[in-house]
Amino acid sequence: MRLVVLGPPGAGKGTQAVRIAEQFACADVATGDIFRANVAEGTELGRAAQEYMDRGDLVPDEVVIAMVMERLAERDCEAGFVLDGFPRTVAQAEALDRRLAELGTPLEAALSFDVTEEELLRRLAGRAAAQHRADDVEQTIRHRLEVFAIKTRPLIDYYAHRGLLISVDAIGPIEVVTKRILTALEGNRRSG
Numbered sequence: 014m015r016l017v018v019l020g021p022p023g024a025g026k027g028t029q030a031v032r033i034a035e036q037f038a039c040a041d042v043a044t045g046d047i048f049r050a051n052v053a054e055g056t057e058l059g060r061a062a063q064e065y066m067d068r069g070d071l072v073p074d075e076v077v078i079a080m081v082m083e084r085l086a087e088r089d090c091e092a093g094f095v096l097d098g099f100p101r102t103v104a105q106a107e108a109l110d111r112r113l114a115e116l117g118t119p120l121e122a123a124l125s126f127d128v129t130e131e132e133l134l135r136r137l138a139g140r141a142a143a144q145h146r147a148d149d150v151e152q153t154i155r156h157r158l159e160v161f162a163i164k165t166r167p168l169i170d171y172y173a174h175r176g177l178l179i180s181v182d183a184i185g186p187i188e189v190v191t192k193r194i195l196t197a198l199e200g201n202r203r204s205g
């Protein structure tokens with residue numbers, strides 16, 4: 014499986030990406046997790062990313078693209094991947110397309126998570142309390158939702174034009190959403 018998951022912060026991408034990667038026995042590549050690990054370890058990459066993350070802004074494209082291209086060259090990605098949190102801009106999507114075209118292994122689908130804004134704010138407030146994520150305080154949450162709307166939402170059209178978009182209703186119990194996703198992906202494989 015070679016898949017990207019798209020959706021605003023709080024849509025449940027991370028939770029579902031783990032489950033999808035398990036089902037298809039492929040790598041789960043979550044750019045936010047990679048950045049957070051680098052911040053925790055105090056690496057150069059972590060230092061480059063931290064101020065953007067704390068503000069709820071996107072880390073510059075060239076930094077993210079270089080990191081993801083390296084990650085996709087690792088062994089475990091040969092079995093496929095679920096990209097969670099990348100691409101987030103059209104430039105990132107184009108870089109990914111170029112690399113996958115070079116490798117002759119194009120994306121199979123882009124999975125878009127549909128959630129209402131009201132539900133997102135409710136979930137993100139809960140996550141801020143539970144995990145103490147610096148970027149989950151309310152003002153930053155609103156900013157991240159704006160950044161999504163401006164920079165990332167255009168990717169829904171980008172993938173729709175390429176015939177790769179699959180939208181799922183992401184409201185409901187985790188297991189129910191997983192089931193919807195797997196049914197949609199399997200249907201897509203049969204028809205594709």
Ligand code: AMP
Nearest residue numbers: 044045065066070071072077098099101
């Ligand atoms: P996430 O856990 O996916 O919400 O990512 C947390 C933060 O990491 C984001 O708010 C960005 O600051 C940064 N980040 C993660 N992925 C990307 C990306 N593809 N492009 C730019 N910044 C990113």
